Amino acid sequence: MVFNSLIFTVYLPLVFILYWGFFKKSLAWQNSLLLCASYVFYGWWDWRFLSLILFSTLLDYGIAIQLSKAKEFRNRKRYLILSLILNLSLLGFFKYYNFFVDNWIKAWGLLGVSMSHDTMSIILPVGISFYTFQTLSYTIDVYRNRVKASTNIIQFAAYVSFFPQLVAGPIERAKEFLPQFQVIRKFNAKFALSGVNLMVWGLFKKVVVADNCAFLVNSIFSHSENYNSMTLFLGAVLFSLQIYGDFSGYSDMAIGISRLFGFRLMTNFKFPYFSRNIAEFWRRWHISLSTWFRDYLYIPMGGSKGSFWKRIRNVFVVFLVSGFWHGANWTFLAWGGVHVLLFLPLFAVQKHKTNIETSRFSIMQVFNIVSTFCLVTLAWVFFRSDTIEKALEFMLDIFKFSGISLNYFISTPKLFLFSMIVVMSSAVLLLFEFFAVQNNQKELALSPIQVVFIGVLIVFMGVFKNPETFIYFQF
Known part of the structure; x- marks a missing residue:
């Protein structure tokens, strides 16, 4: 289902009327309705994809609870690594499997080795990059003690699958967004x-x-x-x-x-x-993704600290990963590479933060x-x-x-x-x-x-x- 479709013009008013007309006095019913409405919205493309978003939801819900219980640093780190591996593996399989197989075969072909070019027909689930990054940021922030683990599965599932921003963002942070599911909403006309x-x-x-x-x-x-x-x-x-x-x-x-x-x-x-300039462009374009990479990739790698060449490396990594996030094609890496080359002169003279x-x-x-x-x-x-x-x-x-x-x-x-x-x-x-x-x-x-x-x-x-x-x- 898409916002600019005829079916959505029926779907949205219906959910709106149910939400404010019948469920406005109950937080549990408000969240339950949003969860059901979101699953209908997402399943409209292909109901089989609902299993993936349900898996991600249950995975990070459970791991976050275990993180909140674990006292030893070693055990907490293990839970975080488990979340990262499972989430990124799922994303990598559906989004990049055919890309890596095709390029592996081409690489051997350059050496004169012929290999079968048959690959599985894998359909990319709509919005998987967006909701995967949203659940990952939640788990990381629980690990960092920046947010408390949710103990209400309906609230958390509604947060993960909230239909307006489910398939193309913005990629919300749990610290700002999850608390909105924990209080009853009241209608504000303005x-x-x-x-x-x-x-x-x-x-x-x-x-x-x-x-x-x-x-x-x-x-x-x-x-x-x-x-x-x-x-x-x-x-x-x-x-x-x-x-x-x-x-x-x-x-x-x-x-x-x-x-x-x-x-x-x-x-x-x-x-x-x-x-x-390019630096300002990236402060204004797809802000939820650029700040996600800043907080969960750039800063953990050292950010703007360390030697000049380490900082250059960090910038390169972020832009190239950001490019590759957009799709399984060398063109997206090239797009990221072009932007890093445009960004580096400003970074070198420390004008990339100028407001x-x-x-x-x-x-x-x-x-x-x-x-x-x-x-x-x-x-x-x-x-x-x-x-x-x-x-x-x-x-x-x-x-x-x-x-x-x-x-x-x-x-x-x-x-x-x-x-x-x-x-x-x-x-x-x-x-x-x-x-x-x-x-x-x-x-x-x-x-x-x-x-x-x-x-x-x-x-x-x-x-x-x-x-x-x-x-x-x-x-």
Whole structure:
């Protein structure tokens, strides 16, 4: 089930009415309803995947309780290692098994050894990377004595499977999120309306911006050899807008839907395309994942302590692992590698932590924003391409400067229509976010008239096409 589907427009109001109409006075019933609703939501794709999320839930619930009982450091460490091994093995098997087998066979093939290329057909469960990282952070924090182990299996299971953020985040921390399942929620109209605001804006990003960009992006990347440099560069720009509208749109909807049920999720995007450098971009993009790697990988490896080369190593590891987290393909490692190369100069001169005032834009700041966006856009080429070879060919063709004609975008009435929709919707997106940055808003605040106007656009666009799945569901 996806947020932009017809079935969800029936599912959400039904759960909302049951939650506030019949179960508002009982914490146990509120959590039980959310747990059932979340399992229905997740099982809508494939009910067999429910066994995996149930296994992860029971595993970390039990290990956390044992951690809270264990007194000796050695025993506590064993329980933590057990959680890490089992969770990461499960994730690794479903997400990376075929990747490693295929590359193992190719490596032997280079040495002249022929091996069978038959591999098991393994389907990647939706959202497994997200809920695995969420349960892992819980176990680690219990081990570090930062949170207490939950003794209520319904509360913990609802925390793990909470349907708004289950399949694509934000990746919540137990310290901030689990306590919200331990107190009865009371309806707050103002809070709920702010959730509706975010839902509408997130749907606009997804349905109007991202899905229309996707039509042009798929055509350009599938037949890149047929287009001139300008068309290819604009194709990369369109993918930048597509993936931002797609992923941040999901996060906005997840946060908004959560507010309808009285929950507060962390902000996952802070207008990243208005960043002045790569370091700032990563403080604004997919914040729940970047801070997860900071707290559970970068800092445990030593972080910014130690010798210069150890700190460089730590940065390399985090970016490469972050890239590989996104998918079982060398292109994602390359994408992470490009970003680490862009990040290291700032790290070397200790400017990667500089907080830049965002409410005023000087000429130099505008230049930095545009140049950062261009660098991020070129890096996205690796993320979007099927192979590194295709990504490099795409990049080389951009820099051949083979022409500035925009004939592709006006070659047929259909392409011209999509191009106009993308231009206008992207202009609305960037304009709204520009004023939000100018006013130092943490999230976009729409007026009632704007909500109605954008809602009409969403309905109008949704009538003419089937709902597109979200890009990050594959991760």
